[in-house]
Amino acid sequence: MSSFDPTADTTPEGAERQDEERRRAAQGEPPFVEAATPESRLAGSLREAAITAGIVAAITLFFFAFRTEIAIGGLELTVRWPVWLSWIAIAFVGRFLLSFFLYRADRTKASGAAKGARGAAAVGLGKVLAVVFLLIALTLPILLDTLFPSQNRYILDLAILILTYVMLGWGLNIVVGLAGLLDLGYVAFYAVGAYSFALLSQNFGLGFWVCLPMAGLFAALWGLMLGFPVLRLRGDYLAIVTLAFGEIIRVVLLNWADFTGGPNGLLGIPKPTLFGLEFSRGEGSFSDYFGLDYSPIQRFVFLYYIILALALLTNFITLRLRKLPVGRAWEALREDEIACRSLGINTTNVKLTAFATGAMFGGFAGSFFATRQGFISPESFTFMESAIILAIVVLGGLGSQVGVVIASVVMIGGIEMLRNLGVLTDFFGPSFDPTQYRMLFFGLAMVLIMVWKPRGLVSSRSPSAIYKEKKKIGADMVAQGEGH
Amino acid sequence: MSEMSPRWTQDPVLKVENLTMRFGGLTAIDSLSFNVGRGDITALIGPNGAGKTTVFNCVTGFYKPTEGRISLRRGRGVSDAMVDELTTSGNQFSRDGERSVFLLERMSDFKITEVAGVARTFQNIRLFGGMTVLENLLVAQHNRLMAASGYTIFGLLGLPGYRRAAEAAKEKAIFWLSHANLLDRADDPAADLSYGAQRRLEIARAMCTDPVLLCLDEPAAGLNPRESADLNTLIKYIRDEHGVSVLLIEHDMGVVMEISDHVIVLDYGRKISDGTTDAVRSDPKVIAAYLGVDDTEVDEVENDLDHDVAPTPAAPANAEGVRP
16 A cells, blocks of 8 residues: 555545546646645735726727827827726725635535535625615605705605615515515406505595505405415416416506506505694694795605615515524425425315415515505506516525615616616717616626526525534525515 | 234234225226234335335325225224224214224325324435525424424514424434434535435434334335344334334335335235235245246145245345246
């Protein structure tokens, strides 16, 4: 055994090892090499970012920095340093972020549970991120007032829209992410909530706060009604029936003109009040009561806090439910329905509660949507809405709460922000209209995210009960449920 | 006396009578009757395709049998008259103080586990792979926790009653984890465990439903000898310390002969032998079924077996699969 050499391919071990190295090399991974002298993560990332910035600077110098235009008597050279420098800065920051967080991140694989340190770090990061999000969300109206007073109303309106989608995403997350039941008709419950409130207020003169729980209840009832016929369905069939359900609701709303107003929709839906104080001018209004000057922004701030509270309620309840037997049963259902039944779990009830709970939050969001718009019509509840909400859930990572927030900000905020990319006209010429290309950019971004993170932005599951140590569970372990 | 009427006829926990299961034109089980004794480890063996798993699926409600009665009796001294009375009444189960009878063929699969107390494992392991080992065992206690959480409402409010129940459930899970040698893996996802550990986890999970009858479908399949031995210890522990009757399907004759009190042999959906391990091992019909010889040659084969390998308990395992 003295001549044993584990690297010689004459010994089985050596041959195996060489074969393994070849395979690794074919996969683009270096074979076993001496560990390089460790360079600090920050320094390395900065170095790489600087190189990237340098390359970008060299390549784009003549495209971005100089521009010649035909002028009288020859060409005229214009110099555009700011454009050039801003692209260099973008390249630097982008590469730095990629290097720091991605390429130079700890190499422990994110699968399974054997990544205690990184798992713990991820938990810490998730917590920090959640707290930061929450603080920003709570103080947003004040922040906007001080930072962007001119665009205050526009951004606040956008924030309200994003939060509506966050709430819808969280609601759908219960059905798709936790219970694993693919629902392509979620917008139906949004519509039920919106029309419940609109019809109740118009026919019985009820206000927003009375109608809000009722809208949730009605939507939950419709969730049950959808749940019954699809109990036995799996996979693609489930998806198609839920899709049909969403369309049925919309078509009924469109055609039952006597009741729903048909394509004309319903007008004059009352605005929410603060303990009876209206947000308008004159006697008995909010501004009058508190002795403030009337400003239309007050109503937006109020709406913003309503939807924030509703969304936080949704989140709180969902997080709570996950740790309760019903939430665990949802996840078990996603993992294996037959095993659930063998443990005495009534899967019918589990599915129905998932549909009803998800639908209830959709209903809340719907009635908020109605009161915000003041007008609803079936056009607001097309399949496109369902697709966007589902995309938010899938992009965020099935079952992840923070993921839904990030995905909503990216998707809804991103689509809006692309309208404002006037900067691009500098490169593509004045005839370039970014609004026309925004869906293209958006689609490209989605494809990229899915290539980079196929199981969504937050693709790990955190366990609902812990014995000693909380370990993240990689997405490759977690089943996706029916219809994926 | 015990020779004349063994425990499984005196005090059966499960009595299967004239069970027939047809899939279209195929008769998978043909008028099968057998008893499972209270506190016994009963093995259901037979060549591949004999209908063992079909029997299991009928007992645990995953199939509705075409004909037959499957009665589960909890508590000692349930008379046949009580079972007959329940059968004519049309109810699913009846209770009489400590004693209760359940007609399993009338109940749906999850009710059988929830109400009657029959737990099962699967031939191809069915764990909740993306959930941790601990969570798997908590899911198994769903019904009790659900009631304790006031169907979610008390739990949502975080009332102390539910918190106590949740603590108790966790303790119970930890108890079974320590007995299945899985405590150090409690926070790992179930899909990360080795095959043998997954088998043990599935049994521990089934035990968390507090069954009176535990049905194990090939628990030793794919285990190495050491893991098989651990499994035997676990099954015996469950029977001896928790008084749970065990019905198991097994191909590993080493396991069957070592731990079983009672063996039932199936072939082509019929029972060909029923008795203690010794009785079954020397039954010419069993040997014929496993070796695939004509009845006329049975004596000859039996003699050969006695000479060569019969002293070792694992002998039939070698013969397994030789059937034409």
